Amino acid sequence: MKKYIDTGKKDTRSGFGEGLAIAGRQDERVLALTADLKGSLKMGAFAKEFPERFIQCGIAEANMVGVAAGLAITGKVPFIGSFAEFVTGRVYDQLRQEVAYGHTNVKIASSHAGITLGEDGATHQTMEDIALMRALPGMTVIVPCDYNQTKNATIAAAQFDGPVYLRFGRPSVPNFTGADEPFEIGKIYNLNEGSDVTFITCGHLVWEALTAAEALEAEGISAEVLNVATIKPLDAKTILASVAKTGCAVVAEEHNMAGGLGEAVAGVLAAEAPAPLVFVNGEDKFGQSGTPAELMKAYGLDAAHLVEAAKKAIAKKK
Amino acid sequence: MATIEELSKISSQVRRDIVRMVTAAKSGHPGGSMGITDVMTTLYFNEMKHDPKTWCRCGKGQDVFILSAGHLAPVLYAELARAGYFPVSELGTLRKFGSRLQGHPCVTDALPGVFKPSGSLGQGLSVAAGIALGKKYDGDPTRVYCLCGDGESEEGQIWEAGMWAVHHKVDNLIAFTDWNGQQIDGPTKSVTGLEDLSEKWGSFGWDVIIADGHDYESILNAFALAHNENGKPKMILFKTEMGHGVDFMAGTHEWHGKAPSAEQCEAALAQLPETLGDY
Numbered sequence: 001m002k003k004y005i006d007t008g009k010k011d012t013r014s015g016f017g018e019g020l021a022i023a024g025r026q027d028e029r030v031l032a033l034t035a036d037l038k039g040s041l042k043m044g045a046f047a048k049e050f051p052e053r054f055i056q057c058g059i060a061e062a063n064m065v066g067v068a069a070g071l072a073i074t075g076k077v078p079f080i081g082s083f084a085e086f087v088t089g090r091v092y093d094q095l096r097q098e099v100a101y102g103h104t105n106v107k108i109a110s111s112h113a114g115i116t117l118g119e120d121g122a123t124h125q126t127m128e129d130i131a132l133m134r135a136l137p138g139m140t141v142i143v144p145c146d147y148n149q150t151k152n153a154t155i156a157a158a159q160f161d162g163p164v165y166l167r168f169g170r171p172s173v174p175n176f177t178g179a180d181e182p183f184e185i186g187k188i189y190n191l192n193e194g195s196d197v198t199f200i201t202c203g204h205l206v207w208e209a210l211t212a213a214e215a216l217e218a219e220g221i222s223a224e225v226l227n228v229a230t231i232k233p234l235d236a237k238t239i240l241a242s243v244a245k246t247g248c249a250v251v252a253e254e255h256n257m258a259g260g261l262g263e264a265v266a267g268v269l270a271a272e273a274p275a276p277l278v279f280v281n282g283e284d285k286f287g288q289s290g291t292p293a294e295l296m297k298a299y300g301l302d303a304a305h306l307v308e309a310a311k312k313a314i315a316k317k318k
Numbered sequence: 319m320a321t322i323e324e325l326s327k328i329s330s331q332v333r334r335d336i337v338r339m340v341t342a343a344k345s346g347h348p349g350g351s352m353g354i355t356d357v358m359t360t361l362y363f364n365e366m367k368h369d370p371k372t373w374c375r376c377g378k379g380q381d382v383f384i385l386s387a388g389h390l391a392p393v394l395y396a397e398l399a400r401a402g403y404f405p406v407s408e409l410g411t412l413r414k415f416g417s418r419l420q421g422h423p424c425v426t427d428a429l430p431g432v433f434k435p436s437g438s439l440g441q442g443l444s445v446a447a448g449i450a451l452g453k454k455y456d457g458d459p460t461r462v463y464c465l466c467g468d469g470e471s472e473e474g475q476i477w478e479a480g481m482w483a484v485h486h487k488v489d490n491l492i493a494f495t496d497w498n499g500q501q502i503d504g505p506t507k508s509v510t511g512l513e514d515l516s517e518k519w520g521s522f523g524w525d526v527i528i529a530d531g532h533d534y535e536s537i538l539n540a541f542a543l544a545h546n547e548n549g550k551p552k553m554i555l556f557k558t559e560m561g562h563g564v565d566f567m568a569g570t571h572e573w574h575g576k577a578p579s580a581e582q583c584e585a586a587l588a589q590l591p592e593t594l595g596d597y
Contacts, residue, residue, distance in 0.1 A: 055451070055486070063444045063478035070448020073433055074456065075376050094475075097438045098445060103425055104434075 001217050002192050004210055006174035010147035012203075013111045013168050017042025019154025020079060020109075024050050029077045030158050033068055035061045040170075041081035041111050065091045065106070069098035072105045077158055080106060084113035084167060085126035092132055099163045100136040107157050108133075112170045114254035115282060115299055116204055116292035125287035131259020133165040134232050140164045140185060141232040143253075143261075145206035147175040149229060152183035160185055167203065169254075171292040174207045186230045188238040194224030197310045198242045198249040200265050202228045205252040205280070205301060212306035223310055231261055236268045243275045248313040252280035254301055276316030278309045320363040322534040327593035328400060329359045333563045334590045335396035335409055335597060341583040343413035346421070349560040349573035350467065351393035353531070354496045357556050358465075360537045362397045367460060370402040373430050381460045382449055384433055386442020387467035387496065388422040389575065394432075395419050399597070403431040406597040440473025442466065443493055447479050447551070450488040464493040469501030472510055477522070483551040484523035492544045493524075494554040496531070500571040519553040531556030564589050 024030045024046050032046045033055045047054035057064035061082055068078040080087060087110050088095070099106045110129060117125045133141050142157065142164060144150040150168045157164040164185075177189075191206070192213055199209035206227045213223040224242050228234070243249050249269075251262040262279040269275050282299055296302045320328065332355050340346035362368075366381040373380065385394050392412065399406040404418075411417035418429040422437030434445050446464035453460060466476060483491055495515060499506050506512045519526045525548070529540035537556070544552040560574065561567030564586040567578075578586060 057482060058478075058485075060475075060478035060482065062441070062475040063447075063482050066441050066444020066475070066479065067448035067451070067482065069434065070445040070450070071452045071455075073375060073377065073445070073449055074452025075378075076452055076455065093438050094441055094444075097435050098441055101424065101426075101435050 001213055004176040004191070006176050008175060009172035010175045011170060011172050012144060012147055012150040013170060014042050015147035015150030016109055016111065016154050016166070016168050017045055019151035021045040021049060023155050023158035024053065027077060027158060029075060031055060031071060031076050031078045032081065033057055033064050033078055034081045035059055035064050035086065037082050040083070041109060043081060061086050061091050062094050065094035066098055068106045069102055069104040078106055079109050081109035081111065083124055084110040084129045085124060088129040088132050089126060096136060100138050103138070104163065105161060106163050108165045110165060110167045113167045114169060114204065115287040115295045115301070116169050116171045116254065118170065118292045118295065119289050121289040122286040127256040127282040127287065128259070129167065130231060130255045130261065134259055134264065138163065139232060140230065142185065142230050143167045143202040144229050145203055145227055146173060146177055148179050148181065149177045149183065152181060153229065156183040156185055169204060173204055176207065183229070186233055186235060188235040189227040189229060190224065190238070191227050192223065192225040194222040194246060196222045196246055197313050198224040198226060198246045199252060199306065199310070200226045200228060200239060200249050200261070201252040202231060202261055204254050208301070208303045208306055209252060211303035212310065215303065215307050216310055221310065221314070228261060231264060234264050234268065239265060239268055240272055243269060244273060247317050248276040250278045250280060250306060250309040250313050252301070252306060254282070256282040256284060258284065276313055278313040280305060280309050325359050325363060325534055328363055329355050330591050331594040332359060332393065332396040332400060334587055334592060336392045337578060337583055337586045337590065338596065339392050339396070339409050339412040340577045341580065342410060344577050346392055346413060346577055347389040347575045348392060348578070349567060349571070350387070350390050350496060350498065352564065352567065353498045353558040353560040353562050354390060354465065354556070355393055355562070356534065357494065357531050357537055358393050358397045360534060360541070361463060362401045364538065365541045366463065370430060373403065375425065375433055377433065377449060378456070378458060379460060382433060382462045384442045384446040384449070384462065384464040385423060385436045386464055387439065387470045388436025390465065391421065391423050394423060398431040400594065404429065409597045439470045440475040443476055443479040446493065447483045447488055447491055450491040451486060453490055454488065461490045461492055464491065466493060466495050468495055468497045468499065468506055468512065468515060471495065471515065472512060480519065480522040480524065487549045488551050489547050489549050491551040492554065493551065494556055496558055497555045498558045498560045500560045500574065502571065502574050504571055515555055523550065524553045525550045527552065527554045529554055529556055531558035532562055
């Protein structure tokens with residue numbers, strides 16, 4: 001199978017920080033707002049280079065959304081940054097009225113998403129944010145897989161006209177996509193051609209899927225790996241073509257079942273071409289404290305579980 | 319700029335419009351709209367620098383009005399139509415299927431004069447503050463006005479915006495509150511601990527001005543005082559009477575969100591002279 005080189009583990013939130021600074025240089029309309037989490041969101045480089053375009057909002061996320069919508073009305077391109085839970089669930093109504101229904105060009109920078117936030121525990125580990133953001137008409141939902149892709153997705157989000165939800169995380173994970181590979185919003189990246197099963201995945205699970213595909217290859221099983229970096233709008237055509245070829249799929253994500261990538265893919269396949277599916281996700285549970293690796297293993301979100309899931313999916317074909 | 323006599327005539331017509339619109343729609347919020355009409359007429363026909371012909375949602379080069387308490391849509395629509403943003407004939411479509419005059423304001427069909435959707439309470443002051451900061455970035459000397467309800471001020475986000483606007487010194491923001499002491503479930507005093515809005519806004523660091531929302535001299539004077547560019551956002555607390563202008567609708571929360579019957583509409587219109595011609 002195609003080889004991917006980990007050029008050194010990095011956190012995706014730092015990819016956002018670098019991308020934001022680049023976007024700031026490319027376009028003076030780009031502004032950065034945070035609710036007392038400048039450091040956690042890696043906005044420091046932007047704030048240092050463009051102090052007058054960095055706007056501190058304090059621990060008041062609802063107001064931050066409104067201020068950003070107001071700035072967007074005047075033609076600015078505001079990025080609002082906080083932890084995933086506090087920039088989605090806490091402010092769902094504000095995002096709904098002022099950003100989605102209000103058609104404002106606000107970019108939602110959502111860090112520390114999912115269970116890999118780790119030690120802080122379930123109050124901070126949202127596994128529901130993709131569901132909330134997918135539910136908003138007109139919202140673009142992006143979940144990049146590593147540092148480089150998060151950087152490039154941030155640059156693309158700044159150039160895109162319309163609200164964008166950009167989800168990334170806290171832990172250091174393998175960095176393997178192209179450093180300057182332009183990010184195409186709406187594109188599914190096919191990372192490995194396969195014939196027996198398709199991994200349909202996003203975010204931190206993409207590297208796990210590549211690792212699982214390698215293990216499966218050693219057992220004579222050929223796995224395709226789709227990196228669904230844009231969950232909405234969903235590239236149904238690529239999913240249908242892949243599953244038509246392999247005959248089954250594993251949909252894996254660091255998110256719960258309800259409203260996540262799994263249900264989105266199931267919706268596409270159920271309507272067009274039903275196929276055996278196995279879901280790997282947080283099911284219907286809250287997280288807990290632990291290291292990211294401990295939690296990924298405990299919740300079945302690692303390569304070993306993906307190998308088993310792929311075999312189950314293939315067995316369902318018969 | 320309109321004289322006080324002219325403002326009074328416009329307000330009478332706007333109140334007629336509100337009563338007729340809500341009656342025709344068979345639902346809506348006439349009470350608050352009629353209570354803040356004199357202030358809104360002064361805003362659109364005397365205070366703001368604006369031009370319907372060159373209006374754009376970006377607000378560039380013009381004063382911006384943000385309605386935070388979205389259920390006051392009837393008075394906003396009537397003032398906008400009377401000011402020339404769209405034909406007054408369109409007022410009769412309020413709340414009807416396919417109308418640009420949605421039950422609560424929206425931007426989906428680009429109704430001129432509307433900058434943002436409103437309806438979910440407590441959010442407009444934040445947006446107004448953001449637009450005010452955007453104007454400062456652009457070196458645009460025009461102002462941003464924002465109408466909040468007193469009941470709406472029970473929303474926590476209002477006070478988040480209150481802190482933020484002071485910290486970021488958006489002194490081009492003139493907010494005003496429809497201080498009528500009423501909300502859906504009854505007098506504000508009986509609902510929760512809103513207490514003294516003047517002390518609250520003062521303690522947050524805003525310049526606070528108290529005015530009589532049914533006395534044009536008082537309204538004009540309050541806006542003039544709010545032009546002070548001293549680094550502080552301004553909050554004008556307009557004492558108003560819900561349902562003002564029609565005796566059986568005035569001073570009670572009963573008409574917060576209720577449409578008059580055909581008979582009640584006739585009785586109300588008899589108390590509101592037709593000054594500019596009904597739509």
